[in-house]
Amino acid sequence: MINIRSRLTYQFMALVTAILLLFSVGVYFFSKLYLEKRFFKRLQDRAITTTTLLFDLQATDSTVLKLVNISDKELLIDESISVYDRNTKTIIFSSNNGKMFSYQQLLPLMKSDQITTFTEIGDYKVLGIHLKKGNADNWVIVSAIDKNGTEALDDLRRILLIMILAGILLLGLSGWFFAGRALAPMSGIIKQVNGIFPEYVAKRVEHPNRSDEIGLLVATFNQLLDRIEDALVMQKMFIANVSHELKNPLTKIYSQIDIALMQKRSPEVYEQSLNSLKEDTTTLIQLTNTLLNLANTIVSSESVQKTPIRIDELLWETKGQLQKWHEDYQVQINFLDFPEDEEALILQGNEASLKVVLINLMDNACKFSDDNTVIINFLANESGIKIAFMNKGSIIPASDLPFIFHPFYRSNATAQATKGHGVGLAIVSQVTRLHKGEVAVVSDENGTVFTLWFPKVTE
Structure with missing residues (x-):
């Protein structure tokens, strides 16, 4: 080549x-x-x-x-x-x-x-x-x-032929020389790139002239390295958090089994130990399911099978399912501007994934609310669908807001109050992005509001 x-x-x-x-x-x-x-x-x-x-x-x-x-x-x-x-x-x-x-x-x-x-x-x-x-x-x-x-004319023809041949030779040499000079920075860039390893991913490629085409290429490559570094950091955090989440219940299970085998005990003690083991096993199952849900959302939008879904009906169905699991939860749905055209209520999406998003936001709002209540404001028009989940509870610190959609991240304001793994909001963010939507959060003395926005996409 x-x-x-x-x-x-x-x-x-x-x-x-x-x-x-x-x-x-x-x-x-x-x-x-x-x-x-x-x-x-x-x-x-x-x-x-x-x-x-x-x-x-x-x-x-x-x-x-x-x-x-x-x-x-x-x-x-x-x-x-x-x-x-x-x-x-x-x-x-x-x-x-x-x-x-x-x-x-x-x-x-x-x-x-x-x-x-x-x-x-x-x-x-x-x-x-x-x-x-x-x-x-x-x-x-x-x-x-x-x-x-x-x-x-014969002399002129010979002179021109000789000059053309000499010119071609000179052009070849000069073209090779100047092309080499023009591409010389690429050799340096290749050496720098070859020196970047996962353990030195913070290193960046240097180029003296950032305004030329090679400089723009280097800037684009450095931006790619930034994203790779973020992904590697997230991967390390993910592995560390998963290991931590798995370690605690497994350690408890092993310890309880070890204690139970040290000596014979009464049936009541064995039953108590089995109930404790069951509780820890349930925690492991829940963690495994959330990890599977998270893995299923980290796919391309082309791999997700989408069908027309009426969001208002899915919202009512999710509310009924959540209150069946938690009878003390109060879910209030307000339709601020119900459209006359039912097409405005339809979204092309994956029903199971969107249901996970809605149930996570409802569950979190009720779980972290002072009175286990969430107020949902629903708005649909020709431009898109907007769903806001509002509750009254602990304020999420502003320093935690940029990270709450990262897997296994839990704010100090809520980590001690309730049990959880910090995966739900990560799933919400991934699924919303796959449906070309956006999720935002605001938390202040008036309450915490998570807002979903799905714009109308013309195919």
Whole structure:
């Protein structure tokens, strides 16, 4: 696979080579036009000189040739000058009788309405000038080989080819060098990244220029490292908390079994020990179930099967189930603005997961309330569904609010008051996020309010 440095070099070479070729073709083309124009001008001068001497001054043929040759310091190669009379269809003057092809091949191209005609016949460049004066109707035909122009174009073509090849070589070397310099910071970044291990996850990648593309890439990578570090810290906390939660009941179970086996005891003592073991086992089962619920929520939203759910009906169903478990709990539901359109009450979601969210928030509100009462305010409209759970009880300190949705985190204000594992709110946060919703909490002297918000998502 071609690396970035080679790819940049090849692309740079291809681009500049195309520009060089375009420039060289342009130089060659316009040089060719210039040389042809200059040679055409010399042929035209010879034709005009010949015409002036032959018709205006009435010079003889030999005198014309001598004067024409004297007038041009640089003689044309294989030059031929002829005057063709269209009336008599004969050559009335020729400087080279052996070269009679010029007029014979040029005459078919001549038109009466054109003053000059220029063409190429083999290696010869031929110019015809139409002269009409009175009854006289003549064509002056001048032909010659532009050897100097041809040699100049050949030299120019060789020079351009050599310069292009030299330019490509220079482009390859310079492109490789500058691509290496441009990508040099990447080598340093790779070394820094290879030096980051889980035990040194706090280390970050350094780059001097934070405003260029590599700097933006480094900033994005550092943000990724921040999230990875947070995840690792959460993982360590999770493992430590799970170990702690499992250790206490297992230790109690082992101790009680060990004490019971030390000596024979009465049936009443054994029954008391079994009841205690049952209570500790129930605690383990509850902890295992909450961990399973938490694990089931840490999945992508695509893996959760969703169906249309009427939230108001699910709310009443959850209330009935909670009060069946806890008869002393009081759940008051207020519909602040019940919509006329029942579609506003429907949410695309997973019924079992949403039921866990509602039952956790209801249970927590009643459990930490002074009178085991929760007031639920329900609001649904075209923009979304809002459910607020309010209770009167201990105030959650502001320093604890950012962490209460973390697994196994328990506020000091509530940890000693009731039993729990600190997993319920973590499940609430995960499930709400999977349903594209938000959960917020406010706690002050007026009470504690947990608010769920599910916006209407257009599929």
